[in-house]
Amino acid sequence: MASGTLRRRTDTSSGPTEVLLRTGPFHEALRAAIDDSGLTLGSLRARLAQRGIRVSLTSLSYWQQGRSRPERPNSLRAVQAIEVILGLPRHSLVALLGPPRPRGRWAGREAVPRGYEGFLEPADALDQTVESVLGPSDRKLRVFFQEDIAWVGADRTIRRVRTRMVVRALEDDADRHVLVYCGEQGAQAADLTPAAVENCRLGRVRRHLSCPVIAVELLFDRRLRTGETYLLEYALDIARSPVSHDYRRAFRYPAETYVLGVRFDSAALPVRCHRLVREPEEPLARGGDDIILSSAHSVHLAEHDIRPGVLGIAWEWD
Known part of the structure; x- marks a missing residue:
């Protein structure tokens, strides 16, 4: 009706x-x-x-x-x-x-994939874009270690993100990982360019028609056995974007270790940086402790035993 x-x-x-x-x-x-x-x-x-x-x-x-x-x-x-x-x-x-259902470090082994509601916005656009490339392998992997490095240019926008990660197979035949990125509101998905850097190659690429959302299939060079780990690296270049105020990573499943670094151009240094946290049912991310900018114009956070939710770093301009 x-x-x-x-x-x-x-x-x-x-x-x-x-x-x-x-x-x-x-x-x-x-x-x-x-x-x-x-x-x-x-x-x-x-x-x-x-x-x-x-x-x-x-x-x-x-x-x-x-x-x-x-x-x-x-x-x-x-x-x-x-x-x-x-x-x-x-x-x-x-x-x-x-x-x-049971939750915790290993509870996700039997869990069905989570949507992005309560993690990142726009949740519908993310779910629609990601669903078209998520295969059964999405449930077969967990993050053992992940490092994101985001570069912020002189124009105060995130220009590049590089991710290096180790995943562990929970089942036999895991053979791919899905890169998901949501840009700043007002950006275009056409300006997001993925690159396979190490131990993977690009598969299907899906961009949302009206939102700055991209989902990219990263194919391994072989199928994994249960318990086996796999190292891969990929990057994403952003051609044009509105001014950036944070970088955040959504974890739909539990993860072992996460490291995030943000590097700023010397011509555009923030006046304050702080940690961001968001639980799945919280309406907004919560600000955390301040993070001191290093002499190399970078900040970082390191977390262990990650629960589903969002972690990130936010910064303020003068």
Whole structure:
């Protein structure tokens, strides 16, 4: 029903939706309830937004497909609101979720891929772009070590990012990694140019049509065995961009060690630098401790035992 108008629920106590609400699984019950309502996912998302609950279309789609499930506080609030919006019995959907799945350093081994909602914006553009190149190998790797170096030019924009990383295979046949980059608001995806530097080659490249988002497949030279590690390096050049104020890395899965360095041109030095942190359900990144600019005009952070979320460095211009 393209208009997104909610249909009046009738008494169908023995209908398939009501059976699914009693027996599950969650994603089938959710999909059936949405179908019965006549709402599109876009209309449902809009009604959630009216209640102050932000959920991406990709997340709603994944929930009803069984590709992911709501577990975090904001997501559970969304499910409770969906029950009200669709006229369902209270807790009928929430009860089908059961206990949260285990989290922690190795919990991600069995997890389905996370979307970018709550990590980076624009989440929908990121999910749409990344989904087209993510294969099953995305679930087969975890970051053992990763180093990002971002170069900020005299024009105060990030001009180049180089990443060197070691990944570990959780399953046999892992053979690729996906580079994902989201530029400054107002930039163009056409100005983002990827390069395979060491132990990888470029595969599929997808750029979002209206947002500065790019997803790049980096193909290994062989398939990995379970437990095997692999070193690769890649870079991204940014031709044109608005002024940059931070660099941040989103971790959809737990990771071992992360190092971020930012190097500034001597003609454009910031007056202050500080650490950035964002948990998946936080609306904005939180500022952390100040980081002192070195004599070489660079700053860095180093973190170990990374949980899903966002880490980065922000800076202020005079």
